[in-house]
Amino acid sequence: MYSNLYRAMRLLWPGGLETRRHLRELEHTQWLSPPELEARQWAQIRQLVRYAYQYVPYYRERYQREGIHPEDIKGWQDFQALPFLTKEDVNHNLDRLIVPQLQGKVQPDSTGGSTGQPMRFFIEDSFWWWN
Numbered sequence: 001m002y003s004n005l006y007r008a009m010r011l012l013w014p015g016g017l018e019t020r021r022h023l024r025e026l027e028h029t030q031w032l033s034p035p036e037l038e039a040r041q042w043a044q045i046r047q048l049v050r051y052a053y054q055y056v057p058y059y060r061e062r063y064q065r066e067g068i069h070p071e072d073i074k075g076w077q078d079f080q081a082l083p084f085l086t087k088e089d090v091n092h093n094l095d096r097l098i099v100p101q102l103q104g105k106v107q108p109d110s111t112g113g114s115t116g117q118p119m120r121f122f123i124e125d126s127f128w129w130w131n
Helices: 002-010 016-029 034-055 057-065 076-080 087-092 125-130
Strands: 107-110 120-123
Touching (some): 034 057, 087 120
Antiparallel strands (some): 107 120
């Protein structure tokens, strides 16, 4: 009974409907066949690379500097050849890693720094809806 009541009340909290939508998506995708799941993952990765190139200044500048365009990413091998984002890259370019339209709508966060230097980043509300 408690779990049913919690689920019903959770819909009324901020992000409740989004959380429910994400839960339904996860419940559906857990049953996809390996080829269906890989196709879905590939589509999402291509979308993410295009989004980063279009909206995130750091990625756009870095990819342009290295002669990379999202449409060049035709398969997993192309994706794996993309340059890595290091902790130093993030710490030195934090402001350029935020979509300008999201400035002021994201909250700063960081790791505990167990490696000697905390990893700083920003999160938006949708993080909590997936979490």
